[in-house]
Amino acid sequence: xxxxxxxxxxxxxxxRNNRRFYLPYILALMGxxxxxxxxxxxxxxxxxxxxxxxxxxxxxxxxxxxxLGQVIAYLFSAVFVLYINGFLMKQRKKExxxxxxxxxxxxxxxxxxxxxTLLIALFGIGGGIIAGLTLHKLVSLILHQMVGMPVPFGFxxxxxxxxxxxxxxxxxxxxxxxxxxxxxxxxxxxxxxRGGNMGEREPKTRWFMTLLGIVTLGAGYYIAVTxxxxxxxxxxxxxAVGLVILGTYCLFTAVSIFILKALRKNKKxxxxxxxxxxxSGMLYRMKQNAVGLANICILCTMVMVMLSGTLSxxxxxxxxxxxxxxxxxxxxxxxYPHPEEPFDGDAMLAVQTGFIESQGVTASSMGTRCELTFxxxxxxxxxxxxxRFSDGTVGAIVSMSFITEEGYAAVTGETLGLAPGExxxxxxxxxxxxxxxxxxxxxxxLGESAYPIAKKLSxxxxxxxxxxxxxxxxxxxxxxxxxxxxxxxxxxxxxxxPLVWHAYLDVDCGEAAILELEERYIDAxxxxxxxxxxxxxEICKWDLRSEGEEESYGLAGGxxxxxxxxxxxxxxxxxxxIYYKQISEGYEDKERFEIMQKVGLSHGEVKRSIHSQILxxxxxxxxxxxxxxxxxxxxxxxxxxxxxxxxxALTALCTxxxxxxxxxxxxxVYVLTARTYYKIVER
Amino acid sequence: MPxxxxxxxxxxxxxxxxxxxVQALTSVNFAVEPGEYVAIMGESGSGKTTxxxxxxxxxKPTSGQVLLDGKNIVTIKEKDIAAFRRDHLGFVFQDFxxxxxxxxxxxxxxxLVLAGKTYKEMEKRLLPLARRLGIDSLLKKYPYEVSxxxxxxxxxxxxxxxxxRIVLADEPTGALDSKATDSLLNLFDQVNAEGQTILxxxxxxxxxxxAKRVMFIRDGEVFHQIYKGAGTTEEMYQKISDTLTxxxxxxxxxx
Numbered sequence: 001x002x003x004x005x006x007x008x009x010x011x012x013x014x015x016r017n018n019r020r021f022y023l024p025y026i027l028a029l030m031g032x033x034x035x036x037x038x039x040x041x042x043x044x045x046x047x048x049x050x051x052x053x054x055x056x057x058x059x060x061x062x063x064x065x066x067x068l069g070q071v072i073a074y075l076f077s078a079v080f081v082l083y084i085n086g087f088l089m090k091q092r093k094k095e096x097x098x099x100x101x102x103x104x105x106x107x108x109x110x111x112x113x114x115x116x117t118l119l120i121a122l123f124g125i126g127g128g129i130i131a132g133l134t135l136h137k138l139v140s141l142i143l144h145q146m147v148g149m150p151v152p153f154g155f156x157x158x159x160x161x162x163x164x165x166x167x168x169x170x171x172x173x174x175x176x177x178x179x180x181x182x183x184x185x186x187x188x189x190x191x192x193x194r195g196g197n198m199g200e201r202e203p204k205t206r207w208f209m210t211l212l213g214i215v216t217l218g219a220g221y222y223i224a225v226t227x228x229x230x231x232x233x234x235x236x237x238x239x240a241v242g243l244v245i246l247g248t249y250c251l252f253t254a255v256s257i258f259i260l261k262a263l264r265k266n267k268k269x270x271x272x273x274x275x276x277x278x279x280s281g282m283l284y285r286m287k288q289n290a291v292g293l294a295n296i297c298i299l300c301t302m303v304m305v306m307l308s309g310t311l312s313x314x315x316x317x318x319x320x321x322x323x324x325x326x327x328x329x330x331x332x333x334x335x336y337p338h339p340e341e342p343f344d345g346d347a348m349l350a351v352q353t354g355f356i357e358s359q360g361v362t363a364s365s366m367g368t369r370c371e372l373t374f375x376x377x378x379x380x381x382x383x384x385x386x387x388r389f390s391d392g393t394v395g396a397i398v399s400m401s402f403i404t405e406e407g408y409a410a411v412t413g414e415t416l417g418l419a420p421g422e423x424x425x426x427x428x429x430x431x432x433x434x435x436x437x438x439x440x441x442x443x444x445x446l447g448e449s450a451y452p453i454a455k456k457l458s459x460x461x462x463x464x465x466x467x468x469x470x471x472x473x474x475x476x477x478x479x480x481x482x483x484x485x486x487x488x489x490x491x492x493x494x495x496x497x498p499l500v501w502h503a504y505l506d507v508d509c510g511e512a513a514i515l516e517l518e519e520r521y522i523d524a525x526x527x528x529x530x531x532x533x534x535x536x537x538e539i540c541k542w543d544l545r546s547e548g549e550e551e552s553y554g555l556a557g558g559x560x561x562x563x564x565x566x567x568x569x570x571x572x573x574x575x576x577x578i579y580y581k582q583i584s585e586g587y588e589d590k591e592r593f594e595i596m597q598k599v600g601l602s603h604g605e606v607k608r609s610i611h612s613q614i615l616x617x618x619x620x621x622x623x624x625x626x627x628x629x630x631x632x633x634x635x636x637x638x639x640x641x642x643x644x645x646x647x648x649a650l651t652a653l654c655t656x657x658x659x660x661x662x663x664x665x666x667x668x669v670y671v672l673t674a675r676t677y678y679k680i681v682e683r
Numbered sequence: 684m685p686x687x688x689x690x691x692x693x694x695x696x697x698x699x700x701x702x703x704x705v706q707a708l709t710s711v712n713f714a715v716e717p718g719e720y721v722a723i724m725g726e727s728g729s730g731k732t733t734x735x736x737x738x739x740x741x742x743k744p745t746s747g748q749v750l751l752d753g754k755n756i757v758t759i760k761e762k763d764i765a766a767f768r769r770d771h772l773g774f775v776f777q778d779f780x781x782x783x784x785x786x787x788x789x790x791x792x793x794x795l796v797l798a799g800k801t802y803k804e805m806e807k808r809l810l811p812l813a814r815r816l817g818i819d820s821l822l823k824k825y826p827y828e829v830s831x832x833x834x835x836x837x838x839x840x841x842x843x844x845x846x847x848r849i850v851l852a853d854e855p856t857g858a859l860d861s862k863a864t865d866s867l868l869n870l871f872d873q874v875n876a877e878g879q880t881i882l883x884x885x886x887x888x889x890x891x892x893x894a895k896r897v898m899f900i901r902d903g904e905v906f907h908q909i910y911k912g913a914g915t916t917e918e919m920y921q922k923i924s925d926t927l928t929x930x931x932x933x934x935x936x937x938x
Contacts, residue, residue, distance in 0.1 A: 271792065271802040284784045595780045598741070599841065600769025600797050602762065 007108070011115035014095065020676070021088050024579055026124045028084070031572045032077040033128025033169055035565060038136050039070045040161030042143070061558035062147060069562045073569050078172050080573045085176040087580050089183060096184060110181050117177040125169045129162055146314070147557030203287035205261055206254045213250025220244035221631040229469050230642040233635050240635065244628060248297055251624065253290040257283065277596070277609045278616075285585070285617055292581055296574055297621035300662065301628045303570045308629070308651070308658040309636050310563030314556040315654060316645035321552060324644070325545035326411065327366040327504035328514060334498040335537035337482060343535040345370065349503050351531055355524060356507060359517055366504035369407025371462060372481060374488055374497050376400045376435070376471075383434035384471070386491045398427075398469045401462045402484050408474045412461050416474060418454055424474040426457035433473060439491045446490055451475075460646070498538055511546045518542055556643070575669050578618060582673040585614065586680030593681060610681060614674060622666050626659055684753065685714035686848055686880055687738070692747035694733050694903075707733040708744070709903035715849070715882060720875040722894035723884045724923070730903040731884045732853070738882065739772060739851050740764050752848060769794050773842030773850040777857035779834040781826040781841075788822040791840045798845065808844055816840050816870065832863030839870060843879070850874075852883040856890045868893045888927065892920035899926060906930070 015022050043066045099109055137155065220243030227233045227240075260283045264270050270279060286293075324330075331352050335343040345368055356363035376384040378398050408424070409415050416424050425433055431453055437446040451473075462472045475481050481499070489496040507514060521542060524530055531540070593606050601609075637651050645651070694708040708730045715721055725731045736742035738749060740756050748755050751771060759767050774780075781790050788809065789796075795805045813819040818836050821829055829837070835855060842850050852871075856864040864887070872893055875881050883894060891897045893916055899907040907926060911919045 267802045271796050271805060273797055273799060276789070276793075276796045280784045280789065592782060592784065595782055596793075596797075597765070598739075598774060598776070598780060600765050600794050602765030604762065605765070605797075 007111045008115050010099075010112050011119060014092075014112070015116060015119060018088075018092065018095075020583065021091055021580070022120070024576055025084055025088065026120060026127070028572050028576045029081065029120070029124030029169070030128040030131055032073070032081075032569060033125050033165055034132035034135060035569050036070055036073050036077070036168075037129055037132030037158075037161055037165045038139050039066045039073065039565065040164060041132070041136050041156065041158035042066045042139070043070070044158050044160060045140070045156050061554045062143060062561060065558045065562040066565075069565055073566060074168060076566075076569060076573070077169075078175075080576075081172055082176060082179070084576060084580065085179065087584070089180055091584070106184055109184055113177060113180055113184070117173050117180075121170055121173050124173075125166050128169075129166060132162075132165070133157060143557070143561060146561060147554045203257045203283060205258055209250045209254030210258045213247050213253075213255045215247075216243045217247030217251060220247055224631045224635045227635050227638050230638045230640075231468055233638040234642070237635060237639065240632075244301075244632075245298055248301075248624065248628075249291070249294045252286070252294040252297065252620075256286045256290065260286065273605070274609065274612070277601075278613060281592075281609070281613050282616065285613065288588075289581060289585075289617060292577060293617065293621050296577055297624045297628075299570045299574045299577075300622050300625035300666070301632075303567045303574070304625060304629050304655075304658050304662055305632060305636065306563040306570075307567050307662075308655040309640065310556075310560040311658065312636070312640055312647075312651040312654040313643055313645055314553075314560040316640065316643075316647050316650050317552045317556040319647055319650070320644045321545065321549050325504070325543075325548055327506040328545050329505040329507065330543040330545070331503040331505060332539075332541055332543060333501040333537050334539045335501065335535075336498050337485060338536040341536045343499075343501065343537045344533065345501050345503075348501070348531070348534045348537075348540070351534060352503060352505065355521060355530075356505070356517065359520060361513070361517060362508045364506050366506055367407075367410030368501065368503040369403055369410050369462075370478070370481065370499055370501045371401050371403045371407065372485055372488065372497065372499050373399060373401045374492065375468075378469075378471075379436075382429040383436060385436040385438050386488070387436075387438035387440050398471045400471045400473065402473050402475055402481055403462055404478055404481050405474055405476050406478075408461050416455060418474065418476040420476055420480070421451065422454040422476065423451040424455040424457055425453050426460050426462075426472040427469065428453060428456070428471055428473070435487075437487050437491050446487070449484075449487065501537075514544060514546060518544060571665070574666075575673075578669055579673045579676070581618075582614075582677040583680065585617070586677040590681050610678075614677065618670050619666075622663065626663075629655060629659060685750075686717045686719075686752060687715040687882070688748075688750040688753075689713050689738070690748055690750075692734070692737065692749065693745045694730075694737065694742075695745045707903055708737075711747070711900075711903070711905055713898060713905055713908075715880060717880055718875070718878050720871070720881045720893070720895045721883070722891035722897045723882070723900060724886070724888075724891050724897055724927075725900035725906075729900045731900055734900065735851060735853055735884050739774065740768050766798075769798055769845060771848045773845060773847035775835070775838050775842050775850065775852040775855045777854035779826075779831075779838045779858070781834055781837060783826050785825075786822070787818065787824050787826065787829065787837050790826065790837055791822075791844055793841060794845045808846075812840055812844055816843075830863070831859050832866055835859060835863070835867050836870065839867075839874070843874065849880045849882055852881060852885075854885055854887075855883065856885065856887055864889065888920060888923045891923050892916050894919075897923055897926075899930065901930065 043063050096109055099112070100106065104112075136158075220240045223236050223240040223243070227236055260279055263275070263279050264283070269275055331348070333343065333345075333348060337343075349365060349368060353363045353365065374386070376386055376398055378384055384398070384400065405416050405418055405424075418424060423433055433451045433453055434448060435450075436448045438444070439446065457472070457474070460470055460472050461474070462470075475484065485496075485499060507517070509517070525540070589610065593601075593610065597603065597606060633652070633655060636655070637648055640646075640651060690712050692708050692711040694706075696705045696707055697703070698705070711730075711734060723731055723734065733742065737744050737757075740759065744757060748757055750756075756767065781787075782793070785793065791809060791813070792805050795808070809822075810819065813822060816836050816839060818833060818840060821833060821837070826834060826837070835858075838855075839850075842852075855871075856867055859867060868890060871881060871883075875895075881894075883890065885891050895911045897909045897919075898905050907930075909919070909922050909926060914922075
C-alpha cells in the first residue's frame with residue numbers, strides 16, 4: 001500500500017497531540033502492571049520458598065495474600081481501564097469524526113486505533129514490567145522489614161508472572177479496542193464531530209432515589225454502629241458495606257440534587273451573586289459527575305479503611321504479643337483434678353526451670369496462673385447459662401474464663417482482697433454474677449450460682465484466644481475454682497474443658513538458642529521420670545514468644561502489605577479520575593465562564609466562583625468518605641478483635657493518621673490537577 | 684451631547700511571535716446620539732469586530748478614545764470594567780450566549796444578580812419586560828427547550844433588563860431563519876422607538892436596512908454612511924445594496 005506509513009504516523013501524532021489525556025493513562029497503566037507483576041512475583045519467588053522449608057511464617061501469609069490480592073487488583077484495573085478508555089474516546093470523538101469527514105473510511109480509522117492501542121500496550125505494559133522488575137527487589141526488602149521475610153541474594157525474574165501480567169493486560173487493552181471500534185462503527189460522522197456538545201437537560205428530582213439513599217445510608221450506619229462483636233461484624237460487614245455503597249451512589253446522584261433544588265427554591269438565598277452561580281453550577285456538575293464522585297468517594301473510603309485497619313493490626317501486634325507472652329516461653333499444662341495424684345504446679349515449675357538451668361541458661365518465672373475456660377450464653381438479663389442454645393441466648397455467646405486471685409496477682413501485680421464467695425469480674429453487667437447450670441441434653445437444669453461482684457475490672461487480665469466476647473472472673477482461691485470446675489463438669493460431662501496451668505518463663509538467651517533449647521527439651525521430656533512428682537496431667541507444651549511473633553507479624557505484615565498495595569492501586573485510580581474530571585470540567589466551564597464574562601462578571605469573580613465550585617466538587621467525596629470512616633470505626637474495631645487487637649486508642653490514632661495523610665495526598669493531587677483545569681478555562 | 688463619541692481610534696495587533704504587525708483599525712471617528720439606531724457594515728477583516736470589542740470594553744485600543752456619556756471607557760481600571768459593562772451596556776450576540784444551566788428567567792436576571800440587586804427589584808423589572816418582548820410564557824423553560832428566535836429574544840431581554848445606555852448587537856440575526864430575523868428586527872424597531880439607543884454590527888443588508896443610519900467600514904476606517912431620514916426600510920435596503928455593489932466594485936467614494 002502506497003501510504004501505509006500514514007497510519008502509524010497518524011497514531012503517533014494523535015497520542016502526542018492528546019498527551020494531556022494519554023500520558024496519565026499510560027502512566028497509570030504502568031503502575032497497575034508493575035503492581036500486579038510484583039504481586040505475582042512475590043507469590044512464586046522460589047528463593048524465598050527454599051529458605052523457609054515447611055515452616056509457617058510471614059512469607060506464607062504474604063504468598064497467600066498476594067495471590068488473592070492479584071485477582072482483586074486485576075479485576076479493579078479492568079473496570080478502571082475501561083472507565084478511563086470511555087472518557088478518552090468521548091474526548092476524541094471530534095478528531096475521529098474529522099478523519100472520517102476528510103475521507104478516511106471507518107476501516108482506516110480502525111487501523112489507526114489499532115496502532116494506537118499497540119503503542120499504548122508497548123509503553124504501558126512494557127514500561128510497567130520494567131518498573132515491576134526494578135521495584136520487585138525493593139519491595140522484597142520492605143517485606144523483609146515488615147514480616148521478617150527472608151530476602152534471597154540475586155535478582156529474581158518471575159517469567160510466569162511477567163507473561164501472565166502482560167497477557168492479561170493485553171487482553172484488557174484488546175477489549176478496549178473492540179469497544180472503541182464498535183463505537184466508531186455505530187456512529188455517524190456528524191455525531192462524531194459534534195462530540196460532547198449535546199443539549200443539557202436539567203436534572204430531575206428523583207424522590208425514590210433520594211429516599212432510598214437516606215434509608216440505605218442510615219441502615220448501613222446503624223448496622224456499623226450497633227455491631228457488638230467481631231463475629232457479628234464478619235456477618236454484617238458486607239451487608240453494611242453494600243448498603244453504604246448503594247447509599248453513597250444515591251447520595252451523590254439524588255440527594256445532592258434534592259438539596260440543591262431546595263436551595264434554589266429559596267429566592268432570597270438563590271438570587272445572590274455567589275449563590276446564584278454556585279447553586280446552578282453545582283446542580284449541573286452533580287448531574288454529570290455524580291457517579292464519578294461517588295466512585296471517588298467509595299475508593300477513598302476503601303483505601304482509608306484498608307490502610308487504617310491493616311495499620312492498626314500491624315502496630316497492635318506488639319501489644320498483642322506482650323499480652324499473650326509475658327515471658328519468652330509459655331509453658332501450658334492441661335489437667336483434670338485428680339484425687340490421688342493432683343497436678344502440682346510448683347513441682348512443674350521446678351522441673352521446667354531445672355531443665356533450662358541444666359542447659360546453662362538462666363530462667364526466671366514471670367508468674368504462673370491457672371484458669372478454666374468454657375463457652376456460655378448470655379441472657380438478656382445479663383446472667384449466663386451453660387446451655388448456649390437456650391432461648392434468647394443465640395448470638396450472644398461468650399467465652400468465660402475463671403482465674404484465682406493468686407493468678408491475677410501474678411499476671412497484673414495487683415491484689416484484690418476478695419472475701420470467700422466474692423468475685424471480681426471483667427465484662428459482666430450488674431452487681432451479681434449469675435450462672436445457670438443448664439445442660440443442653442434433655443434440658444436438665446442443675447441449679448445456679450450467684451456471686452456478688454466485689455470489683456469490676458476495666459481490662460481483661462486474662463489473655464484468651466477467643467473471637468467471641470470474653471468474660472473473665474477472678475475467684476478468691478483454688479477451692480472456689482474447683483467448685484466451678486465441678487459444676488462445669490456436671491453439665492458438660494465428657495465434653496468438659498480441662499483446667500489450664502500457665503507458667504511464663506524468661507530466659508537470657510537469643511532466639512536461635514531458644515529454638516535449640518526447645519529441641520533439647522522435647523528430647524529430654526520423652527524420658528520417663530522427667531516429670532517426676534508433678535502429678536497427673538494431660539498435655540504439657542511450650543509456646544515460644546519468637547514463634548508467636550513470627551506468625552503474628554507474618555499475618556499482620558501480610559495484611560498491611562496487601563493494604564498498601566491495593567491502596568496504591570486504588571489511589572492511582574482516584575488520582576486519575578480526579579485528573580480527567582478536572583479536564584472535562586474545564587472544557588465545559590470554559591464556554592460558560594466566557595459568557596458570564598461577556599455579560600458582566602469580572603475576571604476575579606469568575607476565578608473565585610470557579611474555585612469554590614471545584615473545591616466543593618472535589619472535596620465532597622473525601623469529606624463523605626471521612627464520615628463513612630467515622631461510622632465504620634466501630635466495625636473495624638470489632639473486626640480487629642478477631643485478631644486479638646483490643647487497643648481502641650491505637651486504632652483511633654491509626655484511623656486519624658490515615659485520614660490526615662490521605663487528606664494531604666488528596667490536597668496535593670487536587671492542586672496539581674487544578675492547574676491543568678485553570679489552564680483550560682483561562683486560555 | 685452624543686451618547687457615544689469615538690475619536691481617532693487605532694488598533695494594532697502584534698502577532699504572537701513578534702515582528703508582524705496588523706493594523707485592524709486605522710482611524711475611526713463617529714458619534715451616536717441618544718435614541719439613535721446605528722448599523723455598522725463591512726466585509727470580514729474590515730475591523731468591525733475589533734471596533735465592537737473596543738466599544739464593549741472587551742479590548743483596549745492602541746490609541747484614541749471612546750467617550751460614553753462623556754466618560755472615557757478606555758481609561759477605566761481593569762477591576763471596574765466588569766461592573767461598568769454590566770451597568771451601562773447591553774449585549775446581544777450572534778450565538779445568543781445563553782447559559783444552559785439557567786432557566787430563561789435566570790438567564791435574563793443574570794446581570795441584575797451580578798449587580799447585587801434584590802430579588803424584589805428583579806421581579807419588578809422582569810415581568811413587564813418579558814411581556815413587552817413576548818416571552819413571558821417561556822420564563823420557566825430552559826434554553827434547550829426554545830427556538831433560536833426565542834433564544835435571541837431572551838438575549839435581548841437580558842441586554843435590556845439593566846436599562847443600559849446603549850445596546851451593542853453583534854450580528855444578532857446571524858443564526859436566525861428569515862422569519863425569526865424579521866421578528867427580531869421588528870422587535871429592535873420597537874425597542875428603539877421606545878427610546879433605546881442601539882448599535883448593531885451586521886453583514887445582513889436586511890438587518891441594516893432597519894437602522895436609522897448605516898456606517899460602512901473598510902480597512903479600519905469609516906468609509907461611508909447612509910441616513911434613512913424619512914425614507915422607508917425598503918428604500919434604505921436599496922441604498923445599502925447600491926453602496927455595497929459600489930464597494931465591491933472597488934469604488935473610491937468619499938466618506
